[in-house]
Each structure stands twice: as C-alpha cells, then as structure tokens.
Amino acid sequence: MNDATLHYMPGAGFRGRSKEVLDNPALRKSFRGAMDFLMQKRAAQFPDPARLEALRRQGEAIRKYSLSRLPDLLEQLEANLKQNGVQLHWAENPEQAQGIISEIMLRAEADLIVKGKSMVSEEIELNHALEARGIAALESDMGEYIVQLAGERPSHIIMPAIHKTKEEIARLFAEKVPGVDYTDSVDELIQIGRRVLREKFRATKVGLSGVNFAVAETGTLCLVENEGNGRMCTTVPEVHIAVTGIEKVVEKLEHVPPLLALLTRSATGQAVTTYFNWITGPRRPGELDGPKEVHLVLVDNGRTQAYARPDFRATLQCIRCGACMNHCPVYTRIGGLAYGTTYPGPIGKIISPHMLGLKGTSDLVTASSLCGACGEVCPVKIPIPELLIDLRARSQAGGADPYALHLAGEGEGRKPLVALSFKLWSRLYRSPALYRLFAFLATRFRALTPSSQGAWTRSRTPLVPARKSLHERVKERRSR
C-alpha cells in the first residue's frame, strides 16, 4: 500500500481531530446519548449471559472455521456463483475495484449508480473514483444519503449519520433538496428522502450493494437491511453489482442463522432486521423481475496480510456489527470522523493498519486504554485488545526484527525516545540491585520530584513517591 491510497482523511491527524471533538460539549453529549441508546438496545436483546456466551462461541467457531478454509471456500463460491450466473471479479486493491466497477458501468452505458449501504464501497472510495470518470453515485441508505448531501464520510459503520443532529439534517435538506422547506419532524424528513430516492431507482440502470455473508455451497449473497433500499438496489436496476471483502465467505447456509442472530442483535438491538435478502443470481427465464446481470466484486485490500499472519487472522472474523464502537469509551467521546479511516472505533484500529499500513495508523493503535469493552461485546469474540498490543509491538519494532512476516509500515511508529526509555526501564526493573538504588533515590529525593510531569500533570496533580518503598518497609517490618 503506498501513500497515494491515503489521499483522503488518513489516520494521521487523529490527535488534532479528536481534540476538536473533545472540546465540543454539544457534540460529545449527542454521541454519548446515541451510544447509550444503542448499548441499551443490544443489552435488551441478550438478557441471558449464558446464552449470549454460547451464541458468541458458536459465532466465533463459524468465523474461525470459515477463515481456516478461506482459499477453498472462495474457490467453491466462485464455482457456484458461476453456476448461478453471477459474474465474479477479484480486486487486489481499491484502484482495481474502482476500475472493475467503472468498466461494468461503461458497458451498461450508465452514468448513474444507485447504492445501498456498503462500507467496502467507502473503503475503495468508489464515489470519488466514479465521479472522476463522469459517473454519479447516489446513496440510497438514509444515513448514507444524509452524509453524501453534507459532503461528509460515514462516522459509524451501521449508523453513518449518527454524528448529525435532527436540526442539522433539517437544515441540510432545506438547503440541498430542491423544493423542500425546513422541517425537523423526523417522519417528514424520512418521507422526503424516500421520495427523492424512489424516483432515482426507476431511472437508473445499475444498483450497488454490499454483502453481509457469501455462502460458498450455494453461491448465495446475503444482505441485511432495514429500509428496503437494499432490495430496491438489487432488484430494480438491470445490473446489480455487489461488492465485499474476501473474508465474508461462509461454507454452508446453516452457518448464516447464528451469525445473523448475532449481527442484528449486536448492531441495532433487533432480533431480526426488516429485510433479509438472499441473492442467488440474475433473473431467470420466466421470472418477472430481478436484474439481468449480477456481479460480485471481491476486494482484498490488505486482508491477505492479516490472513497470512496467525496472530492477526482473527481480525477477519469481524461481521461488522459496530458493537465495539458503541461500547468504546474512546469512540463514545470523539465519534467516528476523528479516526480518519473508513472503519472507525476498535475494529477500525485493528483492520486499518492492514489496509493503510502501520505508518499512517500508529496513533490509532495506541489510542486505547485497553479497557476491553470491545472484546467483551464482540459477537465473534475477536480479542481486540490483544490485537492492539501486537500491532503496537509491530509498529514499534526496531532493529533486528524477530518477526519473519513483516506488516506494511512495521517499525514506522517507533519513537527513539520512547524506545530508549523502555530499554532503561527494563534494565532497571530486571536488576534488583539497580532497582533498590533507584527506589532509594526516588523516595529520599521525593521533594525534588518535578511538579510538572508533562502530559500527566496537565489534568492531574503530580505523582510523588512515598517516603519509603514497600521493599524498605517490609525489611523494617521483618526486623521488628
């Protein structure tokens, strides 16, 4: 991955952006409220901890099994898609994926694509790329539509416009949608959006969607949604393009229900979504509706890097439910845009380094107190804190490198001063004699402890050693 792929909102700049949000109490309050709501909805769906744990274990096992057979399953998927008349395309990077999709658009002689919600299309920056080729992309998911109107990026993988207040959306609609007066009634706003979008469905030749699960044994694409726009995008236009990551494959149909149960409950606190689409190919002879062509674009974009390293493979278990961000004390305080990556929050911190390299993401992997809230709620039990620790190690790795398989940007986050202080720390704390001397000096000269201790004392009083260390007091105690 080169720096050119980092051209929009790279993970660098995270500190400045997060500080801006931290200094905005109204925004913080609104994030907090939204996340509290999502957390409560999820909790209500999982009243029994034992059953939740059993389901999570099942979900984890299915995802682990699928990944363990990933190459085989992708082959099987390819064969069955072909059987179903679905055209499969492989894209190694965002540029290839953009090229493939524009090709299809060109052949269909279409200059407009209507999109259902797809985070992978964000990841490959599809809208920008198409725009550059003179093709318009219209988001049909309500949240995505709002974000697109505002010229922004999704701030949450499930709720793209969660950072916007009702009033902001009302102003946006009045400003940007022709013939619309200001209203902050949520129902009316939704109706306005629907009206605009329904018109477009009829007029467009190509629809795009994401994929939640791709079933290898049947060549079925599963799509979870609540608004019906996904179904419109995949059935009304003549051409349907589905785009997703290579890790979304599962072997059997029977693997879908447990993952679905975990996904909808964890994401929006719904037992099931309003729509669940099983897509098995284009319109067959004698069928009255459905697209004439169905394409699936499978995107790698750094996923094989995570796949190839046993310690990072769990990253790909993710089913993109967003629960980790809803429960994250950092995400809750700064929202998704501050991260600057397509995927924000804990999942963003562990997947972005594989997509963008560790260089531009080194501030993201350290921006966690490792509290473990994410790992605790993850429906497929991804050990997110442990992955963060390992990514930190890779980001800091310097000199003789013990790892056989490098990650892109490995060692780029290394700060010589930090590295040196841990060297000294290690020297001190592994030698009892040195440590005794250090503790003696620190306690005896406690009056000299600096009252300004860098970042620590900006919001806290200084840390001052005790008069005597525990070691010393234990010794005194013995001689008593």
Next chain:
Amino acid sequence: MPLTPGKRPATVYFFGTCLVDLFDPEAGISAMDILERQGIRVVFPDAQSCCGQPAYTSGYPAEALAVAEQQVRLFVEDWPIVVPSGSCAGMMKHHWSRLFGPDHPLAAQVQAISGRIYEFTEFLVKVLNVQLEDRGQPARVVLHTSCSARREMGVHLTSRALLAQLAQVEVVQQAREAECCGFGGTFSVRHPELSAAMAADKAEALTDSGAQQLVSADCGCLANINGTLAKSGAALQGQHIASFLKSRLEPQA
C-alpha cells in the same frame, strides 16, 4: 496448583507491584497485615519489581519479557501468589503465557504460576472465605474497579463482597460503573486529551455518587483518579481497598 476452595494455605507469596512499591507502600503493608491476621505466613521476595505490563502494553515485548523473567524465577515454592492489583494479577495470570510463548525455557513455570495467581480481594473471598468485623464509624463508600481487574479477574465482585461484610459501610453506586477511568498505562501520556476526558467523566461520576470515600483495588486507576480529583479541587480521594479494610478492622478513636 489452583487451590481447592476452602483449603487454607499456610504460606503465600506477596507480589507488591511497582506502583504500590513506590507510590502506595501503605497498601502493600495493609494487605500483608490483613493476610497475617488471618494466620497466613506472608513471604515477600526481595528481588521482585514489576510484572512487565507497562512495556508489554506499549509494544515493547522484549523489554517486558526481560523483567517478567526475573519475577518468574522468584516463585520457587508451590504457594499461592497474592497481588494487590487486579491488572497486574491479570498480566501474570493471563498475559505472561502469551509474552513468554510456548517455547520459552520458563514456559512450564509460567503455566504453573498462572494457576497460583490471586488478586488480593479474590484471595480473601474465594480462598480464605474471610469474615470481616467492622469496627469503624459509619461511612458512605464508592468502589471503582479497574477494567482488566473486572474483565480478567472478576475483582468487582470480590471487592463488593468484602465491602458488604462491613456493617457500618454503605456502598453507593456511581453512574457508568464499568466504564474505564482513562488510565491505560502509557495511554494516559500518549493521548493525554482522551485520557483526561475519560478521567474527568469518571471523577464527576464518583463525586456525584455522594460517597465520602473512594476505594479501589488498583493503584493505576487510583493514581489517575486521585490526581484528577485533586487537580479539580474535589474533596473526594481514593484509597486502596487493603488500606481501607485495615482501617475498618482497627478500633477507631
């Protein structure tokens, strides 16, 4: 060997942790006193220093390992190891095996030690099954548990169980009890604004609880929360649960 419940060991190791050693030795002494009052012999290996957590979580596994190796060698006898900090106990119990890896010459010892690690309140409740007699004045107390202590060791339950034995102590509940205080080791200085925002929210929730006293079984959180409370001029200050318990067991003037 993990102890069978109810079986009292005659002797335990005490691992004080680096923060207690330098910043809150009183907590260590209190914990040792309480254990001894229960008739347990407490052995404090003099060559101990730190579990290695600061370097491990900051991405310096080699530096962490060098320190952790020194500690592993100290625990030669088959005694339980009591640690007055949930996050250090979690490091020793759960993360050492990852840090050392299966091929390390000390791997077998690390494995064996893992089963003998007890966080202080966990040991009092689950192994010693203590019954505390409260001799203090009425007090309203709020409990904060560190995230790793909660998630890896269940310390919130054992701490709560101990506080519940104190007849004169009323435990009040803070908002968002399980949310992180923002310490996170080097996170607190690497991302100071984020950490400060989390700490400020925590300090506010604790103050709003109406408690007169804050107790916690983790020195890292206490340093962060106490520093934040003091800087904001709040009267509330936290105390290690060992020191608090000890003060309750002594007749008060």
